[in-house]
Amino acid sequence: MPTNKDSLLFLTIILGTVILLAFAFFIVLFIFLFRQKQLKNESEKQALQETYQRELLQSQIEIQNQTLQQIGQELHDNIGQLLTVVVMRLNALADEVVEPDSQQSVQQTRDLVRTVINDVRTLSKTLDYDTVQRFGLLPSLTLELERIERTGQIHTQLITSGEEYALGHQTEIVLLRMAQESINNALKHAHARSLIVSVAYHPDSFRLTVADDGSGFAIEDVNARPLEQAGAGLNNLHRRAGLLGGTCTIVSKPGEGTHIQIQLPRNRIS
Amino acid sequence: MNWLSVYLGTVVITLIIGIVVRKCHAEAIQWLIYLLAYILVSESVGYYLRTHQLNNEFLFYIYQPIEYIFLCYLYAAHFDNGGARFWTKVVGWVFVLFCTGFSIWAWYDSQLKEEPTLIIIIEWILVFPLILYYFYELYQSNKIVKLGKQPLFWISVGNFLFYAGTFFLMGLKEELAKVNSQLAEDLFLINTFLNILLYTFWSIGFLCLRIKIRYFS
Numbered sequence: 001m002p003t004n005k006d007s008l009l010f011l012t013i014i015l016g017t018v019i020l021l022a023f024a025f026f027i028v029l030f031i032f033l034f035r036q037k038q039l040k041n042e043s044e045k046q047a048l049q050e051t052y053q054r055e056l057l058q059s060q061i062e063i064q065n066q067t068l069q070q071i072g073q074e075l076h077d078n079i080g081q082l083l084t085v086v087v088m089r090l091n092a093l094a095d096e097v098v099e100p101d102s103q104q105s106v107q108q109t110r111d112l113v114r115t116v117i118n119d120v121r122t123l124s125k126t127l128d129y130d131t132v133q134r135f136g137l138l139p140s141l142t143l144e145l146e147r148i149e150r151t152g153q154i155h156t157q158l159i160t161s162g163e164e165y166a167l168g169h170q171t172e173i174v175l176l177r178m179a180q181e182s183i184n185n186a187l188k189h190a191h192a193r194s195l196i197v198s199v200a201y202h203p204d205s206f207r208l209t210v211a212d213d214g215s216g217f218a219i220e221d222v223n224a225r226p227l228e229q230a231g232a233g234l235n236n237l238h239r240r241a242g243l244l245g246g247t248c249t250i251v252s253k254p255g256e257g258t259h260i261q262i263q264l265p266r267n268r269i270s
Numbered sequence: 271m272n273w274l275s276v277y278l279g280t281v282v283i284t285l286i287i288g289i290v291v292r293k294c295h296a297e298a299i300q301w302l303i304y305l306l307a308y309i310l311v312s313e314s315v316g317y318y319l320r321t322h323q324l325n326n327e328f329l330f331y332i333y334q335p336i337e338y339i340f341l342c343y344l345y346a347a348h349f350d351n352g353g354a355r356f357w358t359k360v361v362g363w364v365f366v367l368f369c370t371g372f373s374i375w376a377w378y379d380s381q382l383k384e385e386p387t388l389i390i391i392i393e394w395i396l397v398f399p400l401i402l403y404y405f406y407e408l409y410q411s412n413k414i415v416k417l418g419k420q421p422l423f424w425i426s427v428g429n430f431l432f433y434a435g436t437f438f439l440m441g442l443k444e445e446l447a448k449v450n451s452q453l454a455e456d457l458f459l460i461n462t463f464l465n466i467l468l469y470t471f472w473s474i475g476f477l478c479l480r481i482k483i484r485y486f487s
Contacts, residue, residue: 023434
Protein backbone atom coordinates (compact mmCIF):
# COMPACT_ATOMS: atom_id res chain seq x y z
CA MET A 1 0.00 0.00 0.00
CA PRO A 2 1.53 3.33 -0.95
CA THR A 3 1.70 5.73 1.98
CA ASN A 4 0.44 9.30 1.89
CA LYS A 5 4.07 10.45 1.81
CA ASP A 6 4.87 8.29 -1.21
CA SER A 7 1.91 9.40 -3.25
CA LEU A 8 2.66 13.05 -2.39
CA LEU A 9 6.25 12.61 -3.47
CA PHE A 10 5.15 10.86 -6.66
CA LEU A 11 2.64 13.59 -7.43
CA THR A 12 5.22 16.27 -6.76
CA ILE A 13 7.78 14.68 -9.04
CA ILE A 14 5.21 14.25 -11.83
CA LEU A 15 3.87 17.77 -11.46
CA GLY A 16 7.33 19.32 -11.25
CA THR A 17 8.50 17.40 -14.29
CA VAL A 18 5.42 18.38 -16.30
CA ILE A 19 5.84 22.05 -15.37
CA LEU A 20 9.53 22.12 -16.18
CA LEU A 21 8.89 20.27 -19.45
CA ALA A 22 6.16 22.76 -20.32
CA PHE A 23 8.56 25.66 -19.77
CA ALA A 24 11.32 23.91 -21.69
CA PHE A 25 8.81 23.28 -24.50
CA PHE A 26 7.97 26.98 -24.49
CA ILE A 27 11.66 27.78 -25.03
CA VAL A 28 11.99 25.20 -27.83
CA LEU A 29 8.80 26.49 -29.46
CA PHE A 30 10.08 30.04 -29.20
CA ILE A 31 13.37 29.08 -30.86
CA PHE A 32 11.50 27.25 -33.64
CA LEU A 33 9.08 30.13 -34.31
CA PHE A 34 11.86 32.67 -34.07
CA ARG A 35 13.93 30.74 -36.62
CA GLN A 36 10.94 30.55 -38.98
CA LYS A 37 10.37 34.28 -38.67
CA GLN A 38 14.06 34.99 -39.17
CA LEU A 39 14.11 32.88 -42.34
CA LYS A 40 11.07 34.78 -43.61
CA ASN A 41 12.74 38.10 -42.73
CA GLU A 42 15.95 37.01 -44.42
CA SER A 43 14.18 36.00 -47.64
CA GLU A 44 12.19 39.26 -47.63
CA LYS A 45 15.36 41.24 -47.09
CA GLN A 46 17.10 39.32 -49.86
CA ALA A 47 14.16 39.90 -52.21
CA LEU A 48 14.23 43.61 -51.38
CA GLN A 49 17.95 43.71 -51.98
CA GLU A 50 17.54 41.91 -55.30
CA THR A 51 14.81 44.33 -56.35
CA TYR A 52 17.00 47.24 -55.34
CA GLN A 53 19.96 45.82 -57.26
CA ARG A 54 17.77 45.22 -60.31
CA GLU A 55 16.44 48.76 -60.18
CA LEU A 56 19.97 50.05 -59.75
CA LEU A 57 21.14 48.00 -62.73
CA GLN A 58 18.14 49.19 -64.71
CA SER A 59 19.05 52.81 -63.98
CA GLN A 60 22.71 52.16 -64.85
CA ILE A 61 21.68 50.51 -68.11
CA GLU A 62 19.32 53.37 -68.95
CA ILE A 63 22.01 55.96 -68.25
CA GLN A 64 24.57 53.93 -70.22
CA ASN A 65 22.14 53.50 -73.10
CA GLN A 66 21.29 57.18 -73.18
CA THR A 67 24.99 58.11 -73.15
CA LEU A 68 25.90 55.58 -75.82
CA GLN A 69 22.88 56.62 -77.90
CA GLN A 70 23.97 60.25 -77.68
CA ILE A 71 27.51 59.33 -78.72
CA GLY A 72 26.09 57.20 -81.54
CA GLN A 73 23.89 60.06 -82.75
CA GLU A 74 26.76 62.53 -82.54
CA LEU A 75 28.95 60.15 -84.54
CA HIS A 76 26.24 59.58 -87.12
CA ASP A 77 24.92 63.13 -87.46
CA ASN A 78 27.96 65.24 -86.78
CA ILE A 79 31.12 63.29 -87.58
CA GLY A 80 29.33 61.33 -90.32
CA GLN A 81 28.07 64.56 -91.95
CA LEU A 82 31.47 66.21 -91.70
CA LEU A 83 33.11 63.20 -93.28
CA THR A 84 30.53 63.25 -96.08
CA VAL A 85 31.44 66.89 -96.68
CA VAL A 86 35.10 65.83 -96.73
CA VAL A 87 34.26 63.23 -99.44
CA MET A 88 32.43 65.87 -101.48
CA ARG A 89 35.42 68.23 -101.14
CA LEU A 90 37.70 65.40 -102.18
CA ASN A 91 35.47 64.74 -105.22
CA ALA A 92 35.77 68.40 -106.17
CA LEU A 93 39.50 68.25 -105.57
CA ALA A 94 39.77 65.15 -107.79
CA ASP A 95 38.21 67.13 -110.68
CA GLU A 96 40.65 69.98 -110.19
CA VAL A 97 43.81 67.90 -109.90
CA VAL A 98 45.34 66.91 -113.22
CA GLU A 99 48.47 65.10 -112.19
CA PRO A 100 47.90 61.32 -112.15
CA ASP A 101 49.92 60.80 -108.92
CA SER A 102 47.92 63.42 -107.09
CA GLN A 103 44.66 62.07 -108.50
CA GLN A 104 45.53 58.61 -107.18
CA SER A 105 46.39 60.08 -103.81
CA VAL A 106 43.05 61.93 -103.64
CA GLN A 107 41.26 58.73 -104.71
CA GLN A 108 42.97 56.74 -101.92
CA THR A 109 42.13 59.41 -99.35
CA ARG A 110 38.52 59.43 -100.53
CA ASP A 111 38.28 55.61 -100.19
CA LEU A 112 39.79 55.84 -96.74
CA VAL A 113 37.29 58.47 -95.64
CA ARG A 114 34.44 56.35 -97.05
CA THR A 115 35.67 53.41 -94.97
CA VAL A 116 35.75 55.69 -91.93
CA ILE A 117 32.17 56.81 -92.71
CA ASN A 118 31.04 53.18 -92.89
CA ASP A 119 32.83 52.36 -89.62
CA VAL A 120 31.31 55.35 -87.88
CA ARG A 121 27.83 54.33 -89.09
CA THR A 122 28.31 50.75 -87.88
CA LEU A 123 29.69 51.95 -84.55
CA SER A 124 26.78 54.34 -84.08
CA LYS A 125 24.39 51.45 -84.77
CA THR A 126 25.96 49.14 -82.18
CA LEU A 127 25.88 51.96 -79.66
CA ASP A 128 22.25 52.67 -80.35
CA TYR A 129 19.83 50.92 -77.97
CA ASP A 130 17.00 51.17 -80.52
CA THR A 131 19.04 49.14 -83.04
CA VAL A 132 19.51 46.36 -80.49
CA GLN A 133 15.86 46.55 -79.56
CA ARG A 134 14.71 46.47 -83.20
CA PHE A 135 17.02 43.82 -84.59
CA GLY A 136 17.83 41.69 -81.52
CA LEU A 137 20.96 40.23 -79.98
CA LEU A 138 22.33 38.12 -82.81
CA PRO A 139 22.26 40.82 -85.55
CA SER A 140 23.76 43.32 -83.09
CA LEU A 141 26.55 40.90 -82.19
CA THR A 142 27.16 40.22 -85.88
CA LEU A 143 27.39 43.95 -86.54
CA GLU A 144 29.77 44.42 -83.63
CA LEU A 145 32.05 41.58 -84.77
CA GLU A 146 32.02 42.85 -88.39
CA ARG A 147 33.07 46.26 -87.18
CA ILE A 148 35.95 44.77 -85.19
CA GLU A 149 36.93 42.46 -88.07
CA ARG A 150 37.20 45.50 -90.36
CA THR A 151 39.94 46.97 -88.18
CA GLY A 152 42.10 44.12 -89.46
CA GLN A 153 43.63 43.61 -86.02
CA ILE A 154 41.70 40.50 -85.07
CA HIS A 155 39.88 37.61 -86.67
CA THR A 156 36.36 37.15 -85.34
CA GLN A 157 33.82 34.37 -85.58
CA LEU A 158 30.22 34.07 -84.39
CA ILE A 159 28.90 30.55 -83.77
CA THR A 160 25.24 30.01 -82.98
CA SER A 161 23.49 26.81 -82.00
CA GLY A 162 19.99 25.81 -81.00
CA GLU A 163 16.68 27.32 -81.95
CA GLU A 164 16.61 31.04 -81.22
CA TYR A 165 14.07 32.26 -78.64
CA ALA A 166 13.21 35.64 -77.17
CA LEU A 167 15.30 36.72 -74.22
CA GLY A 168 13.60 40.06 -73.61
CA HIS A 169 14.94 43.46 -74.68
CA GLN A 170 16.39 44.24 -71.28
CA THR A 171 18.25 40.92 -71.05
CA GLU A 172 19.49 41.21 -74.63
CA ILE A 173 20.89 44.72 -74.14
CA VAL A 174 22.65 43.61 -70.92
CA LEU A 175 24.07 40.55 -72.72
CA LEU A 176 25.26 42.70 -75.62
CA ARG A 177 26.97 45.14 -73.26
CA MET A 178 28.60 42.20 -71.43
CA ALA A 179 29.80 40.77 -74.75
CA GLN A 180 31.10 44.22 -75.77
CA GLU A 181 32.97 44.52 -72.48
CA SER A 182 34.50 41.04 -72.91
CA ILE A 183 35.48 41.81 -76.52
CA ASN A 184 36.91 45.15 -75.46
CA ASN A 185 39.02 43.42 -72.80
CA ALA A 186 40.30 40.95 -75.41
CA LEU A 187 41.34 43.83 -77.69
CA LYS A 188 42.64 46.25 -75.09
CA HIS A 189 44.40 44.02 -72.54
CA ALA A 190 44.86 40.56 -74.09
CA HIS A 191 46.04 41.68 -77.57
CA ALA A 192 44.22 38.69 -79.01
CA ARG A 193 44.52 37.65 -82.66
CA SER A 194 41.38 35.56 -82.76
CA LEU A 195 38.01 35.96 -81.09
CA ILE A 196 35.16 33.44 -81.06
CA VAL A 197 31.71 34.39 -79.79
CA SER A 198 29.32 31.47 -79.30
CA VAL A 199 25.63 31.83 -78.67
CA ALA A 200 23.80 28.66 -77.65
CA TYR A 201 20.03 28.48 -77.25
CA HIS A 202 19.50 25.33 -75.17
CA PRO A 203 15.96 24.30 -74.22
CA ASP A 204 16.71 24.85 -70.52
CA SER A 205 19.38 27.53 -70.66
CA PHE A 206 20.96 30.24 -72.75
CA ARG A 207 24.74 30.46 -73.06
CA LEU A 208 26.94 33.23 -74.40
CA THR A 209 30.65 32.54 -74.66
CA VAL A 210 33.47 34.91 -75.60
CA ALA A 211 36.81 33.15 -76.11
CA ASP A 212 40.08 34.73 -77.22
CA ASP A 213 43.63 33.54 -77.80
CA GLY A 214 45.22 36.52 -76.09
CA SER A 215 47.77 36.79 -73.32
CA GLY A 216 45.33 35.66 -70.62
CA PHE A 217 45.78 36.41 -66.93
CA ALA A 218 45.87 34.74 -63.52
CA ILE A 219 42.42 35.28 -62.00
CA GLU A 220 43.74 35.03 -58.44
CA ASP A 221 46.23 37.86 -59.19
CA VAL A 222 43.46 40.09 -60.47
CA ASN A 223 41.32 39.34 -57.41
CA ALA A 224 44.24 40.05 -55.10
CA ARG A 225 44.95 43.49 -56.57
CA PRO A 226 44.74 46.46 -54.21
CA LEU A 227 41.76 48.76 -54.54
CA GLU A 228 43.56 51.45 -56.56
CA GLN A 229 44.66 48.88 -59.18
CA ALA A 230 41.51 46.76 -59.21
CA GLY A 231 39.42 46.96 -62.35
CA ALA A 232 35.64 46.86 -62.20
CA GLY A 233 35.20 44.94 -65.47
CA LEU A 234 35.27 41.35 -64.23
CA ASN A 235 33.19 42.13 -61.17
CA ASN A 236 30.69 43.92 -63.37
CA LEU A 237 30.36 40.80 -65.51
CA HIS A 238 29.69 38.63 -62.46
CA ARG A 239 27.27 41.15 -60.97
CA ARG A 240 25.29 41.63 -64.17
CA ALA A 241 25.04 37.89 -64.78
CA GLY A 242 23.87 37.43 -61.20
CA LEU A 243 21.23 40.09 -61.57
CA LEU A 244 19.96 38.43 -64.73
CA GLY A 245 19.57 35.30 -62.62
CA GLY A 246 22.51 33.53 -64.23
CA THR A 247 26.19 32.92 -63.73
CA CYS A 248 29.39 34.16 -65.29
CA THR A 249 32.39 31.85 -65.42
CA ILE A 250 35.78 33.24 -66.33
CA VAL A 251 38.57 30.81 -67.14
CA SER A 252 41.98 32.24 -67.93
CA LYS A 253 45.66 31.45 -67.53
CA PRO A 254 48.68 33.48 -68.56
CA GLY A 255 49.50 32.66 -72.19
CA GLU A 256 46.40 30.53 -72.69
CA GLY A 257 43.75 33.09 -73.58
CA THR A 258 40.50 33.85 -71.81
CA HIS A 259 37.17 32.08 -71.87
CA ILE A 260 34.14 33.95 -70.53
CA GLN A 261 30.85 32.13 -70.30
CA ILE A 262 27.54 33.69 -69.32
CA GLN A 263 24.78 31.22 -68.62
CA LEU A 264 21.15 32.03 -67.91
CA PRO A 265 18.61 29.37 -66.90
CA ARG A 266 15.59 29.51 -69.22
CA ASN A 267 13.12 29.92 -66.35
CA ARG A 268 14.88 33.11 -65.18
CA ILE A 269 14.76 34.72 -68.62
CA SER A 270 12.13 37.43 -68.66
CA MET B 271 27.92 14.63 -3.15
CA ASN B 272 27.79 18.10 -1.67
CA TRP B 273 25.53 19.84 -4.21
CA LEU B 274 25.92 23.18 -2.49
CA SER B 275 29.65 23.09 -3.23
CA VAL B 276 28.88 22.23 -6.86
CA TYR B 277 26.49 25.18 -6.98
CA LEU B 278 29.07 27.56 -5.48
CA GLY B 279 31.65 26.15 -7.89
CA THR B 280 29.31 26.92 -10.79
CA VAL B 281 28.95 30.51 -9.57
CA VAL B 282 32.75 30.83 -9.32
CA ILE B 283 33.25 29.41 -12.83
CA THR B 284 30.54 31.71 -14.25
CA LEU B 285 32.16 34.67 -12.53
CA ILE B 286 35.60 33.77 -13.93
CA ILE B 287 34.16 33.30 -17.44
CA GLY B 288 32.34 36.63 -17.09
CA ILE B 289 35.55 38.42 -16.08
CA VAL B 290 37.60 36.80 -18.86
CA VAL B 291 35.15 37.60 -21.68
CA ARG B 292 33.77 40.84 -20.27
CA LYS B 293 35.22 42.96 -23.09
CA CYS B 294 33.14 41.07 -25.69
CA HIS B 295 29.93 42.21 -24.07
CA ALA B 296 27.81 45.29 -23.76
CA GLU B 297 27.96 47.25 -20.53
CA ALA B 298 24.63 45.88 -19.28
CA ILE B 299 25.89 42.29 -19.55
CA GLN B 300 29.10 43.28 -17.77
CA TRP B 301 27.02 44.41 -14.78
CA LEU B 302 26.17 40.76 -14.19
CA ILE B 303 29.78 40.20 -13.14
CA TYR B 304 29.20 42.50 -10.14
CA LEU B 305 25.95 40.68 -9.40
CA LEU B 306 27.74 37.33 -9.57
CA ALA B 307 30.47 38.58 -7.24
CA TYR B 308 27.78 39.73 -4.84
CA ILE B 309 25.96 36.36 -5.13
CA LEU B 310 29.19 34.54 -4.31
CA VAL B 311 29.84 36.67 -1.25
CA SER B 312 26.23 36.45 -0.11
CA GLU B 313 26.02 32.67 -0.57
CA SER B 314 29.37 32.14 1.17
CA VAL B 315 28.35 34.28 4.13
CA GLY B 316 24.96 32.52 4.22
CA TYR B 317 26.67 29.13 4.15
CA TYR B 318 29.05 30.16 6.96
CA LEU B 319 26.26 31.48 9.15
CA ARG B 320 24.12 28.39 8.54
CA THR B 321 26.91 25.99 9.44
CA HIS B 322 27.49 28.00 12.63
CA GLN B 323 23.81 27.87 13.54
CA LEU B 324 23.44 31.62 13.04
CA ASN B 325 20.63 33.53 11.40
CA ASN B 326 21.25 34.05 7.66
CA GLU B 327 17.71 34.95 6.60
CA PHE B 328 18.52 38.69 6.72
CA LEU B 329 20.71 38.17 3.65
CA PHE B 330 17.60 37.56 1.54
CA TYR B 331 16.23 40.97 2.56
CA ILE B 332 19.27 42.57 0.96
CA TYR B 333 19.86 40.11 -1.88
CA GLN B 334 16.40 40.04 -3.50
CA PRO B 335 16.07 43.82 -4.20
CA ILE B 336 19.70 44.03 -5.39
CA GLU B 337 19.20 41.09 -7.75
CA TYR B 338 15.95 42.52 -9.11
CA ILE B 339 17.34 46.01 -9.72
CA PHE B 340 20.30 44.44 -11.58
CA LEU B 341 17.91 42.44 -13.74
CA CYS B 342 15.74 45.51 -14.35
CA TYR B 343 18.72 47.50 -15.63
CA LEU B 344 19.95 44.53 -17.66
CA TYR B 345 16.62 44.09 -19.48
CA ALA B 346 15.91 47.84 -19.73
CA ALA B 347 19.22 48.28 -21.55
CA HIS B 348 18.09 45.72 -24.13
CA PHE B 349 14.50 46.87 -24.64
CA ASP B 350 13.83 48.83 -27.84
CA ASN B 351 10.64 50.36 -26.53
CA GLY B 352 11.37 53.55 -24.56
CA GLY B 353 8.22 53.16 -22.47
CA ALA B 354 9.16 49.63 -21.48
CA ARG B 355 12.64 50.83 -20.49
CA PHE B 356 11.19 53.59 -18.33
CA TRP B 357 8.59 51.44 -16.57
CA THR B 358 11.09 48.62 -15.97
CA LYS B 359 13.32 51.01 -14.03
CA VAL B 360 10.35 52.55 -12.19
CA VAL B 361 9.05 49.11 -11.13
CA GLY B 362 12.59 48.16 -10.10
CA TRP B 363 12.96 51.13 -7.78
CA VAL B 364 9.43 50.77 -6.44
CA PHE B 365 10.30 47.18 -5.55
CA VAL B 366 13.49 48.35 -3.82
CA LEU B 367 11.44 50.85 -1.81
CA PHE B 368 8.93 48.15 -0.95
CA CYS B 369 11.72 45.81 0.19
CA THR B 370 13.20 48.56 2.35
CA GLY B 371 9.85 49.19 3.99
CA PHE B 372 9.20 45.50 4.41
CA SER B 373 12.65 44.97 5.94
CA ILE B 374 12.10 47.75 8.47
CA TRP B 375 8.79 46.20 9.43
CA ALA B 376 10.40 42.71 9.59
CA TRP B 377 13.19 44.05 11.80
CA TYR B 378 10.68 45.21 14.39
CA ASP B 379 8.54 42.12 13.95
CA SER B 380 11.08 39.29 13.92
CA GLN B 381 14.60 40.82 13.80
CA LEU B 382 14.86 39.57 10.21
CA LYS B 383 14.95 35.98 11.40
CA GLU B 384 12.15 34.77 9.12
CA GLU B 385 12.51 34.08 5.44
CA PRO B 386 11.06 37.01 3.44
CA THR B 387 8.74 34.78 1.41
CA LEU B 388 6.63 37.74 0.26
CA ILE B 389 9.64 39.61 -1.15
CA ILE B 390 10.89 36.46 -2.88
CA ILE B 391 7.49 35.67 -4.44
CA ILE B 392 6.90 39.26 -5.58
CA GLU B 393 10.37 39.40 -7.12
CA TRP B 394 9.79 36.18 -9.02
CA ILE B 395 6.41 37.41 -10.24
CA LEU B 396 8.04 40.67 -11.39
CA VAL B 397 10.91 38.90 -13.18
CA PHE B 398 8.62 37.01 -15.57
CA PRO B 399 7.26 40.08 -17.42
CA LEU B 400 10.86 41.20 -18.03
CA ILE B 401 11.82 37.86 -19.59
CA LEU B 402 8.59 37.49 -21.55
CA TYR B 403 8.75 41.07 -22.85
CA TYR B 404 12.33 40.49 -23.94
CA PHE B 405 11.24 37.34 -25.83
CA TYR B 406 8.33 39.29 -27.32
CA GLU B 407 10.56 42.12 -28.55
CA LEU B 408 13.10 39.63 -29.88
CA TYR B 409 10.37 37.82 -31.81
CA GLN B 410 8.78 41.01 -33.12
CA SER B 411 12.07 42.53 -34.24
CA ASN B 412 12.71 42.62 -37.97
CA LYS B 413 16.46 42.60 -37.45
CA ILE B 414 18.33 39.54 -38.67
CA VAL B 415 19.86 38.13 -35.50
CA LYS B 416 21.51 34.84 -34.66
CA LEU B 417 19.70 33.67 -31.58
CA GLY B 418 22.64 31.61 -30.36
CA LYS B 419 24.83 34.70 -30.42
CA GLN B 420 22.53 36.73 -28.17
CA PRO B 421 23.96 36.68 -24.62
CA LEU B 422 20.72 37.93 -23.11
CA PHE B 423 18.77 35.16 -24.82
CA TRP B 424 20.78 32.48 -23.01
CA ILE B 425 20.65 34.42 -19.75
CA SER B 426 16.87 34.75 -20.18
CA VAL B 427 16.45 31.02 -20.87
CA GLY B 428 18.33 30.33 -17.62
CA ASN B 429 16.27 32.90 -15.72
CA PHE B 430 13.04 31.59 -17.20
CA LEU B 431 13.65 27.98 -16.22
CA PHE B 432 15.07 28.93 -12.83
CA TYR B 433 12.31 31.29 -11.76
CA ALA B 434 9.57 29.00 -13.11
CA GLY B 435 11.08 26.01 -11.31
CA THR B 436 11.74 27.74 -8.00
CA PHE B 437 8.36 29.47 -8.03
CA PHE B 438 6.74 26.06 -8.24
CA LEU B 439 9.13 24.61 -5.64
CA MET B 440 8.59 27.46 -3.20
CA GLY B 441 4.83 26.98 -3.24
CA LEU B 442 5.23 23.24 -3.00
CA LYS B 443 7.66 23.51 -0.10
CA GLU B 444 5.12 25.52 1.88
CA GLU B 445 2.44 22.91 1.28
CA LEU B 446 4.73 19.91 1.81
CA ALA B 447 6.08 21.33 5.06
CA LYS B 448 2.57 21.03 6.51
CA VAL B 449 2.60 17.25 5.81
CA ASN B 450 6.25 16.30 6.02
CA SER B 451 8.85 18.96 6.80
CA GLN B 452 11.82 16.67 6.17
CA LEU B 453 10.53 15.75 2.72
CA ALA B 454 9.96 19.43 1.99
CA GLU B 455 13.58 20.18 2.90
CA ASP B 456 14.87 17.23 0.84
CA LEU B 457 12.85 18.25 -2.16
CA PHE B 458 14.22 21.75 -1.95
CA LEU B 459 17.51 20.28 -3.14
CA ILE B 460 16.01 20.67 -6.62
CA ASN B 461 16.44 24.39 -6.05
CA THR B 462 20.21 23.85 -5.98
CA PHE B 463 20.01 22.00 -9.32
CA LEU B 464 17.99 24.88 -10.74
CA ASN B 465 20.65 27.31 -9.52
CA ILE B 466 23.33 25.23 -11.23
CA LEU B 467 21.21 25.26 -14.40
CA LEU B 468 20.75 29.04 -14.12
CA TYR B 469 24.45 29.82 -13.88
CA THR B 470 25.29 27.28 -16.57
CA PHE B 471 23.02 29.26 -18.92
CA TRP B 472 24.63 32.49 -17.76
CA SER B 473 28.03 30.97 -18.62
CA ILE B 474 26.72 30.07 -22.09
CA GLY B 475 25.46 33.65 -22.36
CA PHE B 476 28.93 34.96 -21.54
CA LEU B 477 30.63 32.52 -23.90
CA CYS B 478 28.19 32.60 -26.84
CA LEU B 479 30.06 35.39 -28.61
CA ARG B 480 33.29 33.41 -28.41
CA ILE B 481 32.13 29.96 -29.48
CA LYS B 482 31.17 28.83 -32.97
CA ILE B 483 27.53 27.87 -33.30
CA ARG B 484 26.28 25.98 -36.35
CA TYR B 485 22.94 26.94 -37.76
CA PHE B 486 20.64 24.61 -39.59
CA SER B 487 18.15 26.19 -41.92
